Amino acid sequence: MALVDLISPDIIKIPLQSSNKPEVLRELVHVLKDSGRIDDYDGVLEAIKAREEKQSTGLESGIAVPHAKSPAVASLKMAIGIAPQGIEFNAMDGNPSTLFFMLVAPPDQSGPHVEALAEIAKLAQSKAVLKALVNADSAEEVVELLVEE
Numbered sequence: 001m002a003l004v005d006l007i008s009p010d011i012i013k014i015p016l017q018s019s020n021k022p023e024v025l026r027e028l029v030h031v032l033k034d035s036g037r038i039d040d041y042d043g044v045l046e047a048i049k050a051r052e053e054k055q056s057t058g059l060e061s062g063i064a065v066p067h068a069k070s071p072a073v074a075s076l077k078m079a080i081g082i083a084p085q086g087i088e089f090n091a092m093d094g095n096p097s098t099l100f101f102m103l104v105a106p107p108d109q110s111g112p113h114v115e116a117l118a119e120i121a122k123l124a125q126s127k128a129v130l131k132a133l134v135n136a137d138s139a140e141e142v143v144e145l146l147v148e149e
Helices: 021-034 041-054 111-123 127-134 139-148
Strands: 067-069 077-087 097-105
Touching: 021 041, 021 077, 021 097, 041 067, 041 097, 067 111, 077 127, 097 111, 097 127, 127 139
Parallel strands: 067 097
Antiparallel strands: 077 097
16 A cells, blocks of 8 residues: 555644644544544554654654554554654654654554555655655645655
């Protein structure tokens, strides 16, 4: 499953209201719930938090990819959040994160989850795209940018 297949304006929160890591996780799980992608808010949040406690999913270049496997989903689900101001997320490069891609996959499916992570890593190679995403004014603009990639 390509990342583009998961993208729609209703799974994108711009800008995030959160100011710290726990709030980001809650806010993005709310995006999944509010968009009808999940029913079990608490189960998904617990899975994401448990994964994050093992090792931060803050990468480099302002990207964070909080992700987990949960029986609360039957297929891969994604939420995207953008925080132009940056949020401390214990990233590998020590810088605040501005782009958040939350992924939740069923425990018995690794393929789509790994493919999505690879596509996000590829996206991170383009500084111009990352800058455009952070500066996007709407969820629709984020969709356009990601579909073009």
